[in-house]
Amino acid sequence: MKRFPIWSWFWFLIGLLYFFMPLVSTLEFSLRMIKGKYTLEAYRVAFQDPEFYRNFGFSLLWASLTIVISLLLVVPTAYWVQLKLPKARPYVEFVTLMPFVVPAVVLTFGLIRLYGRPPLVLTTTPTALIVGYVVLSLPYMYRSVDSGLRAVDIRTLTEAAQSLGAGWGTILKDVIFPNLRVALLSGIFLTFAIVMGEFTFAALMSWPAFGPYIEQIGSMRAYTPQAISLMSFVITWGSIMLIQWVGRGARGQQIQIGGAR
């Protein structure tokens, strides 16, 4: 006969409290803009600001560009390493761990100092920003794709396609891609969540983005920043839920380590 796991419940409840107290508080706070009653005024104000849409739009743009470049960089590399060049694996893995070793603020510092002056100036265009985001996304993207590649027998699939006369383009598009769908979507949603809330790169390189916008609003107004923070949480939450939803049935959950924020 098992005893009632009182301590387990105790710690679980503490954890629950820790998780939800800030969220409940943020919600409650965001509703208090008009004294004495709960209204959605803060949300109305937030949605009225044209800057909100502009910054949000820019973050969407940055996120899309980051995802495309990250995919183009990571998918062929991971595939090639798995298929033809296992020797390169330690080096690739080393690179994907580097963003943890070089924190965002340090990388920004390095990028601005290096590419802020000739011969190669990248800070006058959003290139340096996107590049930073891609670096930030590398660990997540690579590990998603790599675990996806390991889960299917990529070699046999490739050889089968080749023996049926498929070229590399067809192999990647019609054979490898569909098998990697879950892995790719995981990497994409995670990168999306990270870029949408990112502050360090955009703020220090002075590009419009959602993260710096929330921070600016925070120094100007009360209540609206909390309303927007809650939206930001919903974006993160939605992305993670989507990852779990597309990955349901797939075995094992990946632990993602990346750069600190």
Added chain:
Amino acid sequence: MAVERSPRADADPRQDQGDAPSARPPGKPFSWTWVGVAPFFLFAFLFLILPSASIVVRSFEGPGGTWTVQNILDIFQKSDIRNAYKLSLQISATTAIGGAFFGFLLAYAVTIGGLPKAVRNFMLTFSGVASNFAGVPLAFAFVATMGNAGLVTRLLEGTLNFDIHQAGFSIYNFWGLSIVYMYFQFPLMVLVMAPALDGLRREWREACENLGGSTFHYWRYVAFPILAPTLLGTAILLFGNAFGAYATAYAFTGSFLNLVTIVIGAQIQGDVLYNPGLGNAMALGMILIMSLVMMVYLWSQRRAARWLR
């Protein structure tokens, strides 16, 4: 293509253990297969290695293009900078230990602690979300929680008639920021520890009991030694996580707290140290500490892989 599998006498034996043996015949000086990964490494070289290397080189640059080690010495000698490192290290250690401890208990509760499966799934999902919820929004969430007009502040005032701000407690300090950091620290521990705790086999416990061991013996001599590398590795990961954090601290405390990342951020926006070389040296210090963190983490992962799989 099956010919590829045929082992060669002179092939590296390590290569044949993986599921994908090298297509590259040994002894050939250059193989075109490396071209396939060239874009990736070129990108990494340009935007990761080169910026880091430039930080290293410029740390030794003195005024007027001279070479000096004074910047490195300044880190230890200038009290501002020494204090920044001290505070960053303290807050990282505090939240790493706190996060690891609390995260472990939670992971234990939802895996082998006898809670229903739904609770476990819920906790793991939420940990995935919380560990990725950091930066500016997190800072504002905590302002709404325990700031001057925060919900918890008002609840404490209303129910216990206890005004935390009258009691001389400000949240925009070391402990306040630690509480904020913990929000993304302990979920990471839960995510790592849950599979590790699942990996503890029933047979090990039974074997221990058959040999007359108590629960204490099981944890002391079986489970803990197996879990120790994972615990250590994750704690050190949390340490690095907090050490490199910038956005959360900046949005929460502004520049009240003298953290290394905050100083570097200020240095980027305007040369607050009045010495570009010193800024580079501070960044170099971060890279070195993070490298150390990564080495311990990788080492502990290898140790952990022996038992848990």
